Amino acid sequence: DSTGILFGRHMEVLRPQLIKIGGRIYRKNPIQEQTYQHEEEDEDFYQGFMECAEEPCDAYEVVQTQQGFRCTVKAPSLLYKHIVGKRGDTRKKLEVETKTSISIPKPGQEGEIVITGQHRSGVISARTRIDVLLLTFRRKQPFTHFLAFFLNEVEVQERFLKFQEEVLEKCSMTQKDHPNGHTILHLVGGNVNEMPLSDHGVDSTIFQNPKKLHLTIGMLVLLSEQEIQQTCEMLQQCKEEFIDKISGGKPLEVEMAGIEYMNDDPGMVDVLYAKVHMKDGSNSSIGSTWHVPKEHTNDPAKR
Template sequence: MDVLRPALININGRIYRKNAVKEEHYEDEEEEAFSYSGPVSDSCLDEPCDTANIEQTDKGFRCSIDVPSVLYKYIIGKKGETRRRLEAETKTTISIPKPGEEGPIVITGSQKAAVASALTRVEVLIESFRRKQPFTHFLSFGLNHPQIQEGFKRFKEEVLEHCSQDMGVDASIFQNQTKLHLTIGTLALLNEQEVTRASELLTECQGFIRDITEGKPLVLQVKGIEYMNDDPSMVDVLYAKVCVQDGSDKLQQIADRLAECFVAAGLMVKEWDRVKLHATAMNTLFRNDPSVENKGGAGKAGMKDREAFDARNILKPGIFLEFWRPAGGIMVL
């Protein structure tokens, strides 16, 4: 299936097939000596590329690409192997800032097509490894209404009172009530320029948000709890369901449009066709790493070490579901 339905990479509106490649890790080498083996792309040399950013100089052609410094090592490769291979295959020169310095990667060559090919290969390589970076930020709506937070506090107290003897249930796996939120998506923003771009994009999105809401507040209701796997006795995430009180899909529209905008800008990776609107109430990732709360509960580390909990008693009708009753679960967005 990797061959029949390969992963696709969107770079500045151009779609590339991501071939399966071999990635080699060297335990005895420094992090900067990371090596990437295999083809960067099987079609970069012959396909037409966007050459708008390539300028002609007295010595040939030149282009530059802004790359966060944390990704330089993937272009350099182990002992410079990746850069040398790219330069040899495209007959170009790739200049990368020195360690500790920030700046663009500059590609020069005697032929415009060669520079365009090298540029595409570098972009595909960067995009591939960008997806492997740990999340630094997440886009979310804060559930900061006092009634919501007070209701969650009561929910936590009741669960610990009645279910603390159930496997894996303890106070450490509950979300911090002041950090309750609806996560729209996670981002890996690797330098200040990307943080600024994300902030500017979020400001731009206010226009369509006003259009969807018609300039009026959205009254939301937090009601009901659900789990994210098929076995209630072995749960890793328990979440509260959120909907608009009038029954409309306006909140879903806003969430989906936000995700689309950030994906199109290259600041977020598309994972689902629609954003799953939920508020994490309990997450086993919190058990060993409370800092996961600051990442929206989406940390990558420690996934194999997480200890599930038995949620069957928590999910019994008429007991804890009443926590999300309308009187204690309405907020205005």
């Protein structure tokens, strides 16, 4: 019943799976789907996106059977409902317009979406449209994982603490007392001459724990255990076939200098980070190899 389901979810949060990696222990939180305000508009969305899915792709594996043709689609169960649509309308429209039958696993069950039809072209058309739907709604999911390196070097941590000390010292002054007060006030969104900069939110609580400093490589959306396993295998493959070749088994040199913020408006800063560059420029090659969207790849060490 619903009480049992609710209790089970609470138990997952209170007693999560623990994973030990390199001497560190991590909590593995259950994958949660974010509810969107306009989920009920799947029907309208379907009408709009069909223009982009009219050209079929011949790369799909379509099997001929005694009844016609068959094609399967692997997808996380969290995305099934977007193929079904409100009251099943999206699936019905897909079936009618492509003259196919689409079988989708029940909610909560993992499995494959199966497309069958009398004509190969219809099966391919349905597969193309389903792929567009899956890709579109996957992009709306919140990030579940990120790739990162820990910055465990003592020198990095010590310089970070020195930077924190200098910032807090300057921000304890007023704009009139400090020669760069106007610049700092602009950064934190202030404009009052006699007000300490700490009143604008610049205090010790906004700084990261030095032991948690890390270099973020990219953000990922992994919606099933299978996708997580595939990503782990790709990471190992990336190391063996790519990273080991460009590094020659030696550490890669990274230069960290300067700071940057994540917002076009200095008065609305949420994240301040250090700028990091690979001296040989290999970071851009890694991003293209992983097919990570450019807007979700970083050189910075976030703080």
